[in-house]
Amino acid sequence: MAYDLIVIGSGPGGYVCAIRAAQLGLKTAVVEKDKTFGGTCLNVGCIPSKALLHASELFEEAGHVFAKMGIGVGTPKLDLPAMMKFKDEGVDGNVKGVAFLFKKNKVDSFQGTGRVAAAGKVEVKGADGKTQVLETKNIVIATGSDVARLRGITIDEKRVVSSTGALTLDKVPQKLLVVGAGVIGLELGSVWRRLGAEVTVVEFLDRILPGMDSEVCRQFQRILEKQGMTFKLATKVTAIDTSGNRLKASVEPAAGGAAETIEADVALVAIGRVPFTDGLGLKEAGVALDNRNRVQVDAHFATNVKGIYAIGDVIAGPMLAHKAEDEGVAVAEILAGQAGHVNYDVIPNVVYTYPEIASVGKSEEELKAAGVAYNTGKFPFTANGRAKVNLQTEGFVKILADARTDRVLGVHIVGPDAGNMIAEAAVAMEFSAASEDIARTCHPHPTRSEALRQAAMAVEGWTMQA
Ligand code: FAD
Ligand code: NAI
16 A cells, blocks of 8 residues: 655654654655664653753752842752663653554554665565565655764763763763863763863864854853853864773864864764764765765655655755654644745754743844844843842843845844743744834733843833833
8 A cells, every 4th residue: 555655753853744744645665774763863862861850950959049039958869870760751742642643543553674775666675584565556665864973083981971971870970071162061061060071072064053143152151161161262173092991082173283182081973963864875876975975855854856845854944843843743744735844044943051041033133144134132131020020130131133125134132031032033034024013912920031022122222121
């Protein structure tokens, strides 16, 4: 029996695509090589990392903030196996949720490695080595991404770890070396610092979080340094000697110069991720990749081979779960004859540290580079009543609006709960709001969201900042 659609990969791109396609009446199946559904995000990415970020944040609060609010709990004790169990149970609940949704929406699932045998044919090889060929009108490749590796450095997931190993360490390292000051390095570096590790972050570039607004990142770096993280910017790790009890990492200035050694118990390599297409048979099927090995697609997610589409981390664009999900919905709608579409100008980006960093739209650097004239409105959380009373005053909100039309072009937030706050800015931008629209929208008091409103008021200079 032939399917209308077979999706290869059950991450946020693949599972959302399959469910939406089934809702729209397409006979749909998913092929997943791992034991559980949900891909990187649910198994070894967004979900387990957020569980550990949450638990470690409360651990730190219990140790440092509770007493200031009159709550005496003594010095909190870490039970790492119990914390890991809490994380694993969270993952389990989420992956089971996907299996439930497949059943509910009548999506068939096949466990095994999928290979594009030809347009219209997917070969599935099970763990027992047996293969079967499924027939389908359309194929969506949603095979995601894998850890990028450093030449000459082997990841053993015990002492030299990727994010996957950093989510399952069985003891808190005394010294943690993080290679890469990107999202993973700062999130998982924060987790282990809060639990007691001394964390040094080595970053090749002269700034943290490349691509995000540099004013935001400068302030954020100062906050992380105050929390006890050490940064070595414009520096590269050239080798890690694993022969002794302690790791010895050779580091040198990115521009060249004298090398030094940093000792550590664990090194986390977090220098980015690469598209995953191993064993998919794309070359044989004639599917074109771009110069960074991503599956090349047009504006409708179609590859150069008729009936084969691709979405998520395996194609160009930010490697984010919600971007993959939106592409999954869009391609399912396109295949069902509707007008699926993703607005790439409004994809929020959140770093779930404490405080959080959240942004949507353009940064100041991008607007300057494009020669767009803009006005800026800023508001610090030190002037927000709720932030003050809760002792959470780090950070600010910044709104960038077109100088001519006042249309909001970018919003950048440093502060606790910034990830939730940015959704309001995303909705406003989807509706092409002006900063004045946000400024004149009644916001509940006392909330942190008032800082966003005040920043919008500041664009035209009528903020009520003390
Ligand atoms: P994936 O989630 O990678 O799923 C691909 C699936 O395809 C996998 O299950 C894989 O086993 C399967 N597969 C691959 N090849 C085959 C094959 N041949 N046959 C069958 N199955 C196959 N993003 C956010 O937006 N927010 C976050 O907070 C966040 N946190 C993250 C934290 C970490 C530590 C990491 C590593 C990533 C994080 N991300 C986060 C990124 C997010 O996980 C990815 O952007 C997202 O998972 C991409 O979804 P996807 O569906 O494209 O691919
Ligand atoms: P990243 O691309 O965010 O950061 C990698 C960092 O490593 C960059 O700052 C880069 O300059 C640096 N780097 C590269 N090579 C280096 C070298 N040789 N030495 C030192 N530094 C080097 O990648 P990261 O943190 O690995 O995350 C991978 C992906 O996962 C990201 O694209 C991100 O989108 C996604 N992710 C998203 C999260 C979220 O949305 N909260 C959380 C975690 C991951």
